[in-house]
Amino acid sequence: MDFATLIGLLGAILLIVTAVVLGAAPDVFLNSASLLIVVGGTMLVVLAKFSIPQFLGAFKAAARAFKFKLPETQASIEELVEVANIARKEGALGLEGRDVASPFLNSGIQMLVDGQTSETIKQLLDKERLMTLDRNRSGSKVFMAMADVAPAMGMIGTLIGLVQMLSNMEDPKSIGPAMAVALLTTLYGAMIATMIATPIADKLSLRMTEEARLQMLYTDALVAIQQGTNPRIIEQMLSSYLPPNKRDKAPDAEATSG
Secondary structure (H helix, E strand, C coil), rough: CCCHHHHHHHHHHHHHHHHHHHHCCHHCCCHHHHHHHHHHHHHHHHHHHCCHHHHHHHHHHHHHHHHHHCCCCCHHHHHHHHHHHHHHHHHHHHHHHCCCCCCCHHHHHHHHHEEEECCHHHHHHHHHHHHHHCCCHHHHHHHHHHHHHHHHHHHHHHHHHHHHHHHHCCCHHHHHHHHHHHHHHHHHHHHHHHHHHHHHHHHHHHHHHHHHHHHHHHHHHHHHCCCCCCCHHHHHHHHHHHHHCCCCCHHHHHHCCC
């Protein structure tokens, strides 16, 4: 579970709800016509921008922002070095049936076991990485479209409310409901865009970058393992994926003292 996403979204919503409840009449912030215009209108307009599989797939991708957590880079490097040591001692067949954290890595290990060349492994894994990027990018685009459309639908609802209000000025009882639609649609549109759609789109974009970087790490390691590179060299090579302050300086220190 990604608690940063969960705490951020729920915390922001809780703050707004608390401010509403502490007011004089919380029920005035609920208006079915406003919800229909903003929520229904936003979903339909965004659906018009994408295909049905892309639209529905975006919500599946959004679930990853809450519950999907990628392995730590350091832990992945340690796992890959262990895989390299096994392959060096026992050969690629020694990796058959090995349980690993990532389906992507498992696919690459199976290619090693099957005796694929380094060029084939790199080509196939790069293609899989690009397809994963495309799926994640599509989900992010759907939520960015929601962030753009929701305020616009809020403005449309505001105009509808103003027209209704101005066309019935002779009836004082109609002014209040029309004004509620006018104001609440703007509020709903801003809330959907700022508190839901944009954060999820940004989180999906971040996840996309992190997952692509991790898959590149796996690809580099698997290609090196297939080529018979020494596990220590592989570890040094993969350390470039770590932030500078987390890289192991011990090899450099030993080299300097020698």
